[in-house]
Amino acid sequence: MGMYPWLIWFIWKARNDKVFSNGDWDPREIISHAAAEASAWAMAQERHDRVGPVLTTTVDTTFMGDRCQVDGSWKETDSRSGLGWYNFNMETGEKLLGTCNLWRGVSPLQTEVEALLWAMQCMLRHNKLVMVFETDCSDVV
Incomplete structure (x- = not known):
């Protein structure tokens, strides 16, 4: 079958x-x-467990410029996914944010990557060329 x-x-x-x-x-x-x-x-x-080195990332807490926090929302039972980003500048206090939804992809990781790419495109449209992107997704490096 x-x-x-x-x-x-x-x-x-x-x-x-x-x-x-x-x-x-x-x-x-x-x-x-x-x-x-x-x-x-x-x-x-088939789900394969990763074998290999554990990747660790460090967050640069001394960077005082623009930061953009990115997240994607994915539920297997929903037909749509949500994307969001929040940009703030540590020096000037300037804040921007964006949200959108799209047809749900095949996995939560795909949604996280789509959110990151969309946030990057939005930052370029705002002429923000130096940026630290932050995500809660451990699979995006």
Whole structure:
């Protein structure tokens, strides 16, 4: 049953190739592609514990310029994710913030990375070129 969606997908692709490009697929080729994709997808779903050095980060508490705190909100049961950032300047007291939502990605890590990228783009739009970004996500280095 794990291969069933992939088999249907490749039958559909073969059908479209026939209709739009007059292509012919060998039925064994369809089954082979479906089996390979089903196997690759199943392997991608397995959670692997990381083995290797533990990364530690230090926070530069002496930096007195702009800081931008970034976070992403991800729930498997929700169709949307939330992104947010809060920028403040330690010297001038200037503050900015931004929030948005988007279609939920595949993982909390993806949402955290999207939040960081979006915050970086926003800081560039505000002409803030020197910045310390802070996140609570231990997977983003």
